[in-house]
Amino acid sequence: MGAVTDDTRTHVVVIGGGFGGLYAARELARMPVRVTLVDRTNHHLFQPLLYQAATATLAPTDITAPIRYLLRDATNTTVLMAEVNSIDPVARVVHCDDGATDLAYDYLLLAAGARHSYFGHPEWESAAPGLKSIDDAIVIRQRFLGAFERAEKATSDRERDAWLTFVIVGGGPTGVELAGMFPTIARRTFERDFRHIDATRARVILVEGGARILPSFNPELAARAHRDLEELGVEIRTSTIVTGIEKGWVTIGEERIAAGTIIWAAGNVASPLGASLGVPLDRAGRVIVNPDLSVPGHPEVFVVGDQAAIPAPPDRPVPGVAPAAMQSGPHAARNIRRRMEHLPTRPFTYVNKGDMATIGRHRAIARVAGMNLVGIPAWFFWLFLHILYLAGFRNRLSVLVEWGYAFLTYQRGARLITAPRASPEGSRTPIGPW
């Protein structure tokens, strides 16, 4: 970055343009520093609505916005689309794009998030994709819609039934929200579109290893969600472990189920970048940070969001959700300022404003201010909050149009199967020399 090295301001590098990194950058924009935010994609993703993109209700462009557009008024900030390969915490350098770009930092704010984890079975990924990025959502949308296309041209009942079987592994919010959408779409949206499919034969199976779905939620709400899902026709298997996955087949204990679509929503592991700091990680690969979110031995490095294991009382752990990233990102930014001003940093405290999940078309569960909300009121509350938070005015309006349309007509606006060949010109490939 030859163009800016003569700048003598303190340089803060932010890795990741998710909720943690973006909200930190907005805080840093008000400080006398220069900021470089690096992300491997060009967009911020509104992750709480990702399951809607995966089920063809919203378009991928509805829930994404270019990071540099969101930070266009942060004149002290440069946004770089680049792949971070490693961090050298001793030399204080971030290595990007296989050495093409190196960023020397005074402070580092690491917010690279998490990916799904297959519990030691990485070979399951191709048969059972997970849902973290917009590219993941496009793959799941393609498989979900494609399954109905395949069922329509199946030559036997057995083949057709297999294509109409959808298994979701993992009963957390992502699994529950996906499981709620599938039967609604199969039975209502596609009602008149197919000639050889009996939509009532579509099976949605939700598999959860623990004793109940939504283990992080209030038990009453989780029970209500369980009931709501069963009313929609979802088969829920709790205390059930998946022991094998291959293309078209999932094995649950002794039972082998033929399923054209298998989705993995069962576990997370933090970005491997944390490991290059050379400090202790927890079992999920998260960096175990100090109460002020800095890294032990590296007061100039902070970790936030899904990538951080943040100390908290055992009964109130900091969950891997968007609000925790929205809170921890700016908190770390403020601690950077305090450190620059030689003031003591402050410990982070997570303010849990509630949990919420949607079930199908117009039901939800929510825990707000110690109260349980269920059914349609919870769904309206969910709708209101998500529109409020959705990044960027344009998307908000566009999403409203899509939702209104989907709600009134049962139709899905984004029923597009795309499969562009991966570009040979990824962000890392040099195509010069010029």
Add this chain to the structure above:
Amino acid sequence: MGAVTDDTRTHVVVIGGGFGGLYAARELARMPVRVTLVDRTNHHLFQPLLYQAATATLAPTDITAPIRYLLRDATNTTVLMAEVNSIDPVARVVHCDDGATDLAYDYLLLAAGARHSYFGHPEWESAAPGLKSIDDAIVIRQRFLGAFERAEKATSDRERDAWLTFVIVGGGPTGVELAGMFPTIARRTFERDFRHIDATRARVILVEGGARILPSFNPELAARAHRDLEELGVEIRTSTIVTGIEKGWVTIGEERIAAGTIIWAAGNVASPLGASLGVPLDRAGRVIVNPDLSVPGHPEVFVVGDQAAIPAPPDRPVPGVAPAAMQSGPHAARNIRRRMEHLPTRPFTYVNKGDMATIGRHRAIARVAGMNLVGIPAWFFWLFLHILYLAGFRNRLSVLVEWGYAFLTYQRGARLITAPRASPEGSRTPIGPW
């Protein structure tokens, strides 16, 4: 298709869900036949707006709609998402999905369209993608947006200038419409988003082998489009042949230009399916049909749209545009009915309702009823017509929101770079047996 073989109605197979196939299917829906429409994708594409998806103004979902949704009320019609491999005109069978699905027909309506052609240089395709499908548009959007990302982190002026150079090969409507969008976006949309890019340095070069751009248009209108493009800063090189393309470089005569983005809009070749009919094709691979659109020697096979070379007076050839497909598709369907009723078929006559192309943000050229329209009036006329024809109510509303937003703010709603790994479960891959 075991489920329907006991149906004794005449079976019409339509290959292709573009304008030709879709409009034919709508006509066939009113006839006492059963219809199978096969397409390799699940969607109909509103191709006249494809350049807007390629330039991130509209989302891919805005200009596509599921074919089976558009034909949901055509109860005599089955839509199949399948890859057609070949046609056996003697046995009257269409072979799909490598033999997994075979369709026996009484009448065949071939509307498989065209792809871009590299004039004997297929090796140019990876460096200079063309624009025919929605997947193509996603690839071009990714390269177009990615070029600015690469320019932002360039380490030399030379590299930055190369990434800010966009070469479009071919001065037909697609090339002209793309060329008009690029400078607008580079200079206005991205105005405040980048820190190291001087947007006035972005170069857009439009290369045309013939003596003028828009050779199929009225000369006065083409001249006006030429002037409009030059006012937007586009460099136009007419009577100029591209002699070499490799990643990042294009050779025009003796000149070698470093260009991060090269787009091919220069030539078309019809779907190779025409060749399996075993009848004469023209130089562009199109089936030379009889005046009634049937194939010589095969009165039960009709070819329409971009795939057909339709006999016409030399001064009024049938162009490869959407209106010609919209007219020839239903005409062939009506001739099928006449043949079933033992009536003589009717020759096809193309009614040219006008040509039109947009130039940049709010200018267009149009030829309507023998009159030339230019500038903003032409643009409004263009807008009105496209909204009118856009398939499906939802898309129409959503497109209006996007256009209004883009027009008022200069912002692009669909600035998303995606690169999902191609699914290992394409339409042809079996994943059973169940």
